[in-house]
Amino acid sequence: MNKIKCECGHINPEGTVLCESCGKPVEQNQHIDGNKHNKLLNMRYDGSARRSQTYNKSFVDKIWNFFSSVKVGVWLIAITLLASSLGTIFPQEMNNQSSLPADEYYEVNYGLAGKIYYQLGFHDLYGSWWYMLLIASIGISLVICSIDRVVPLYRALKKQKPVRHESFLKRQRVFGEAEHVTDEEKETLLKQLKERRFKVMEQDGHLLAEKGRFSRWGPYVNHIGLIIFLIGALLRFVPAMYVDEQLWVREGETEVIPGTEGEYYIKNEDFFVEMYDENDERYKEAIQKEGGSVPKNYQTNAVLYQRTDDSLPGAQPELEKVKEGSIQVNRPLKIDGFALYQTTYQLNEFKSMSFKLHEKDDPNEESLGEITVDLIDPKQEYKLDNGYRVVLDKYYPEFKMENGEPITESKYPRNPALVFNIYTPENPNDPEVSMLGVGFNIDPSESNDYKLGITNVEMRDVTGLTITKDLTLPILGIGGFIFMIGVIQGMYWNHRRIWVQPRENGLWIAGHTNKNWYGLKRDIQQVIAGTNIPEPNDQLERKE
Amino acid sequence: MELSTISSYLLYTAFVLYLIATVFFAATIKEQEKATKQSKAGNIGIAITIIGFISQVGYFITRWIASQHAPVSNLFEFTTFFGMMFVFAFIVIYFIYRFNLLGLFTLPVALLIIAYASMFPREISPLIPALKTHWLYIHVTTAAIGEAILAVSFAAGLIYLIRTIDQSSLNKKTFWLEFIIYTLYATIGFVLITMAFRAGGYENVFEFQATDNNGKEITVQSEYTLPPLFGPHDNKQLTEGAMKPLVEVPSWLKGEQAARKLNTLVWSIVTGLALYGLTLLILRKRVAAWIQPALHRVNPDLVDEVSYRAVAIGFPVFTLGALIFAMIWAQQAWNRFWGWDPKEVWALITWLFYAWFLHLRLSNGWHGERSAWLAVIGFAIIMFNLIAVNLIIAGLHSYA
Ligand code: HEM
Numbered sequence: 001m002n003k004i005k006c007e008c009g010h011i012n013p014e015g016t017v018l019c020e021s022c023g024k025p026v027e028q029n030q031h032i033d034g035n036k037h038n039k040l041l042n043m044r045y046d047g048s049a050r051r052s053q054t055y056n057k058s059f060v061d062k063i064w065n066f067f068s069s070v071k072v073g074v075w076l077i078a079i080t081l082l083a084s085s086l087g088t089i090f091p092q093e094m095n096n097q098s099s100l101p102a103d104e105y106y107e108v109n110y111g112l113a114g115k116i117y118y119q120l121g122f123h124d125l126y127g128s129w130w131y132m133l134l135i136a137s138i139g140i141s142l143v144i145c146s147i148d149r150v151v152p153l154y155r156a157l158k159k160q161k162p163v164r165h166e167s168f169l170k171r172q173r174v175f176g177e178a179e180h181v182t183d184e185e186k187e188t189l190l191k192q193l194k195e196r197r198f199k200v201m202e203q204d205g206h207l208l209a210e211k212g213r214f215s216r217w218g219p220y221v222n223h224i225g226l227i228i229f230l231i232g233a234l235l236r237f238v239p240a241m242y243v244d245e246q247l248w249v250r251e252g253e254t255e256v257i258p259g260t261e262g263e264y265y266i267k268n269e270d271f272f273v274e275m276y277d278e279n280d281e282r283y284k285e286a287i288q289k290e291g292g293s294v295p296k297n298y299q300t301n302a303v304l305y306q307r308t309d310d311s312l313p314g315a316q317p318e319l320e321k322v323k324e325g326s327i328q329v330n331r332p333l334k335i336d337g338f339a340l341y342q343t344t345y346q347l348n349e350f351k352s353m354s355f356k357l358h359e360k361d362d363p364n365e366e367s368l369g370e371i372t373v374d375l376i377d378p379k380q381e382y383k384l385d386n387g388y389r390v391v392l393d394k395y396y397p398e399f400k401m402e403n404g405e406p407i408t409e410s411k412y413p414r415n416p417a418l419v420f421n422i423y424t425p426e427n428p429n430d431p432e433v434s435m436l437g438v439g440f441n442i443d444p445s446e447s448n449d450y451k452l453g454i455t456n457v458e459m460r461d462v463t464g465l466t467i468t469k470d471l472t473l474p475i476l477g478i479g480g481f482i483f484m485i486g487v488i489q490g491m492y493w494n495h496r497r498i499w500v501q502p503r504e505n506g507l508w509i510a511g512h513t514n515k516n517w518y519g520l521k522r523d524i525q526q527v528i529a530g531t532n533i534p535e536p537n538d539q540l541e542r543k544e
Numbered sequence: 545m546e547l548s549t550i551s552s553y554l555l556y557t558a559f560v561l562y563l564i565a566t567v568f569f570a571a572t573i574k575e576q577e578k579a580t581k582q583s584k585a586g587n588i589g590i591a592i593t594i595i596g597f598i599s600q601v602g603y604f605i606t607r608w609i610a611s612q613h614a615p616v617s618n619l620f621e622f623t624t625f626f627g628m629m630f631v632f633a634f635i636v637i638y639f640i641y642r643f644n645l646l647g648l649f650t651l652p653v654a655l656l657i658i659a660y661a662s663m664f665p666r667e668i669s670p671l672i673p674a675l676k677t678h679w680l681y682i683h684v685t686t687a688a689i690g691e692a693i694l695a696v697s698f699a700a701g702l703i704y705l706i707r708t709i710d711q712s713s714l715n716k717k718t719f720w721l722e723f724i725i726y727t728l729y730a731t732i733g734f735v736l737i738t739m740a741f742r743a744g745g746y747e748n749v750f751e752f753q754a755t756d757n758n759g760k761e762i763t764v765q766s767e768y769t770l771p772p773l774f775g776p777h778d779n780k781q782l783t784e785g786a787m788k789p790l791v792e793v794p795s796w797l798k799g800e801q802a803a804r805k806l807n808t809l810v811w812s813i814v815t816g817l818a819l820y821g822l823t824l825l826i827l828r829k830r831v832a833a834w835i836q837p838a839l840h841r842v843n844p845d846l847v848d849e850v851s852y853r854a855v856a857i858g859f860p861v862f863t864l865g866a867l868i869f870a871m872i873w874a875q876q877a878w879n880r881f882w883g884w885d886p887k888e889v890w891a892l893i894t895w896l897f898y899a900w901f902l903h904l905r906l907s908n909g910w911h912g913e914r915s916a917w918l919a920v921i922g923f924a925i926i927m928f929n930l931i932a933v934n935l936i937i938a939g940l941h942s943y944a
Pocket of ligand 1: 067068069070071072073076077139141145149219220222223226487491899902903906
C-alpha cells in the first residue's frame with residue numbers, strides 16, 4: 001500500500017481525500033469526492049480512504065464497488081418499491097379465498113389483464129425468485145456498503161486533531177473570521193461551548209468542540225438491525241425453525257398436535273361463538289347496518305396433554321394433563337414454544353344419528369330396534385334383535401345432488417345422507433332399500449314394509465386451530481429493535497463540530513454537522529453570544 | 545347530554561378553531577419582517593391551534609369512553625385521528641422553527657382531512673374479535689403519528705415549490721404544481737357535493753349483476769347518494785322517478801361498488817374543476833403564481849430544512865408504528881407477522897420510499913427543489929394507502 005504522508009506528519013492510508021489528522025486535502029485524490037471544482041469540501045465520511053474508491057482492479061474489487069455504491073443501493077430500493085406495488089394490483093394467490101384455482105381465477109375475474117398477470121407470475125410475486133433476489137441484493141449491499149464506510153469513518157474521527165489546515169476550515173460550509181478577539185472573549189467562547197455541552201479539545205490554542213459523535217454510527221447500527229432481520233426471515237426456510245400446521249378438533253375429542261412429534265395432545269372441551277347484543281344502545285346503529293349480527297368472540301376451551309410413555313407406534317398413548325385454558329382470536333394458548341391459535345371453526349357438525357326400525361303401517365310406530373350411527377366412523381352393519389339387520393350401503397357426509405346423482409362435497413358430516421339396506425327375518429337375502437337425510441326419508445322402490453325413522457341427532461362444533469412454532473421470531477425481534485435504536489440514534493441526534501483557530505489578532509471559526517444546520521447555527525449563535533465575534537456565514541445559503 | 549353528542553361538538557369546535565387559526569397565520573404575511581420572527585398574529589394563531597387541538601383530544605377521549613374502545617377502528621375515526629396528529633406534528637415543528645407560514649399550509653390540509661373524514665359513516669361500531677387487542681391501538685395510533693409528521697414535510701415542500709418555482713411561463717413544473725393545488729380543490733369538491741346532496745336527502749338505487757369472488761353471478765344493489773353520471777353496467781333502477789344514468793360503465797368494471805365509486809370520483813373531479821376554474825377567473829393567474837409574492841420573505845433553505853427535518857423525525861416513528869407494531873399485532877391476530885396484504889405492502893412501499901428519499905439526499909445531494917417534489921410524492925403515497933387502498937383494493941384491514 002502506498003501510504004500518504006501529510007505535511008502535518010500524519011501518515012494516511014492510500015485513497016485518503018482529507019488528511020485524517022489535520023484535514024488538509026490530499027492533492028492527487030480530490031476527484032474522489034468531487035472536491036476539485038467545488039468551493040466547499042465534501043465532508044461525507046470525513047474524506048477518509050474507502051476501499052471502494054481506492055481499488056478497482058480485481059473481480060472482487062468490482063463486486064465490492066458495485067454493492068458499496070449508494071447509487072446502486074438507491075436503485076435497488078427503488079426497484080423493490082415499484083415491484084412491490086405491482087403485487088397489489090390484483091389479490092395475491094395466498095390471500096385469495098376463492099375456490100377457483102389460480103389459473104382460472106385471474107382470468108375469470110379480471111379478464112385479459114388478469115390472465116397476463118397470472119402468466120407473468122405476479123399472483124405469487126413476493127415468493128418469486130426475482131423478488132427474493134432483489135431483497136438479497138439489498139442485504140448484500142447493506143453489508144458491503146456499511147463495512148466500506150464504517151471502518152474508515154471510525155479511523156478518521158478517532159485520529160482528528162484540533163489543529164486543522166487552513167484550507168480545511170475555509171472550505172467548510174459554516175465559516176467566519178473575526179479580526180480582533182480579546183482573551184476574555186476567548187474565555188467566554190470556551191465557557192459557552194462547554195455550557196452547550198460540547199466536548200472541547202485544545203491544542204496550541206486551537207479548539208475542536210464536538211458533540212453527538214455517536215449519532216454517526218446510527219446508520220450502521222440500523223443496517224446491522226436490518227441484516228439481522230433479513231437473516232431471521234431467511235431462517236424460516238429451515239424446517240426446524242418454523243412450524244405452521246392446521247388442526248381440526250371436534251368437541252369432546254382429543255387429537256395429537258401436529259409438529260410436536262406425538263408429544264402433545266389437545267382436547268376440545270367446548271367451542272362457541274358469541275355475538276354482540278343487537279339491542280346494545282351503544283352499537284345498535286352499526287349492528288343494524290351490518291345486517292344484525294356482529295361476532296364478538298370465538299373461543300375454544302381446551303385441555304392439553306403430554307404423552308408420558310415412549311411413543312410406540314400403534315400403542316394407546318398414556319396422557320397426562322399439563323395445561324387447561326381458553327383459545328381466543330388474539331389470545332393463543334402456548335406450550336413449549338408452540339402456540340395454538342383460533343383461526344376458524346365449523347358450527348353444528350353432525351356427530352351421530354339414531355334411528356328406530358318400525359313397520360311402515362304401524363300407527364304407533366312400535367320400535368323393532370334402535371341403531372346409532374357414528375357419522376365420523378360409521379359401522380358397516382348393525383344387528384338388531386329378532387333377526388333384523390341394517391347395513392349401511394352408502395354414506396354421503398356432505399350430501400348434494402349434482403346432475404341427478406348424489407355426491408358428497410367433503411368428508412365432513414355437515415349434511416349427512418345415508419342409504420341403508422334392511423334385512424328382515426322374512427327376507428334374509430333380499431333387502432329393502434331406504435335413503436335418509438336431513439329433511440327426507442325416501443323409499444326408492446315404493447314397496448317397503450319397514451321404515452327407519454330418525455329419533456335423535458347429536459351435533460357438535462369443530463374448532464379450527466393453527467399451530468405455530470417460530471424460533472425465528474426472537475431473531476426478527478432483535479433485528480427490529482436494533483434497527484429502531486439505529487434510526488433513532490442517527491435521526492434524533494446529530495454530529496456537530498466547531499473548529500476555532502487562532503489568527504494574528506483574531507480567530508477563524510468553522511462548523512460542520514451531518515444534518516440539521518439550523519441547529520448548528522443556533523449553537524454557534526449562543527456560543528459567540530456576548531462577544532464581538534461576528535456570526536459565521538453559511539457559504540451555501542443563497543444571497544438575495 | 546349524551547357523551548357521544550358532546551364528542552361531536554368538541555370535534556366541530558376544533559374544526560372552527562383551526563379555521564380561525566388559519567386566518568391569523570395568513571395575517572402574518574403582512575406583519576413581519578422575517579418569516580420566523582415572533583409576531584403577534586402568529587402567537588394568536590398558534591394559541592388558537594393549541595386550544596383547537598385540545599378540543600379535538602377531548603373529542604377523542606369522550607368518544608373512546610362512549611364506544612369503550614379507542615376510536616381508530618373505522619375510516620371516519622382513523623382519518624379524524626390522522627388529522628389531529630397532523631395538527632400535533634405541526635405544533636411540534638412550529639416550536640422548533642417558529643415558522644408561521646407553515647400554519648397557513650398545514651391547517652387547511654388538516655381541515656380538509658377532517659372534513660373528508662366526516663363524509664364517512666360516523667356511528668360508533670363494535671369491534672370484531674381480530675381487532676380486540678391493545679396492539680391494534682398502539683399500531684394504528686403510532687402509524688398515524690408517523691404519517692402525520694411525514695405529512696408536514698409535504699406542507700413544507702409545497703411552500704418551497706410555490707416560493708421558488710419560476711412562474712413566468714406554463715411548463716411541466718408549473719403545471720404539476722397547479723395539479724397538486726387542484727387535488728386540494730377536488731377534495732373540497734368531494735366534501736361540498738356530498739354535503740349538498742346529503743342535505744337534500746338524495747337517493748337513487750340500482751340493481752345489477754356482478755361477479756363474486758368465485759366467479760359466480762350475483763345480484764347486487766348499489767345506493768347512489770349523488771346523481772348518476774355513471775350507472776352500473778346493465779342496471780335496473782329501483783328508485784322511481786329519479787334521474788337515469790347518463791352513461792353506463794363498461795362491463796369490465798365489475799366490482800360491486802365500482803360504478804358508484806367512479807361516479808363519486810367524477811363528481812369530485814368536476815366540482816373541483818369548477819371551483820378551481822372560478823378561482824382562476826377571479827385571480828386571473830395560476831394559484832401558485834398568486835400565492836408566490838406572499839412568500840417572498842420566506843427563506844427557501846429554512847423551508848428545505850423543515851421539510852427534511854420532518855422526514856427525519858417522522859421516519860423512525862413511522863417504522864415503529866406502521867411496520868414493527870403492525871407485525872406484532874399481525875403475529876397475535878393471525879399468527880403471521882406479515883401476510884403481503886395490500887395495506888401492509890403499501891406501508892412497506894411508503895417506508896422504502898422515505899428510505900430512498902433519505903439516501904438520495906445523503907449521497908446524491910438531492911436538496912431543495914428535488915427534495916420538495918419527493919416530499920409531495922411521499923405524501924401522495926401516504927394518502928393513497930390511507931384512502932385509495934381502503935376504497936379500491938380491499939384487504940384484511942377493517943376499514944374497507
Ligand atoms: C431498505 C433498506 C434500507 C434502509 C431502511 C436504510 C436506512 C438508512 C437510514 C435511516 C440511514 C440514515 C440516513 C440519514 O441519516 O439521513 C441510512 C444511511 C445510509 N445507508 Fe441505508 N438503508 C437501507 C438500505 C441501504 C442500502 C442498500 C445501502 C447500500 C448502498 C445503504 C447505504 C447507506 C449509507 C452509505 C448511509 C449513510 C451512512 C452515513 O451517513 O454514514 N442503505 N440508511
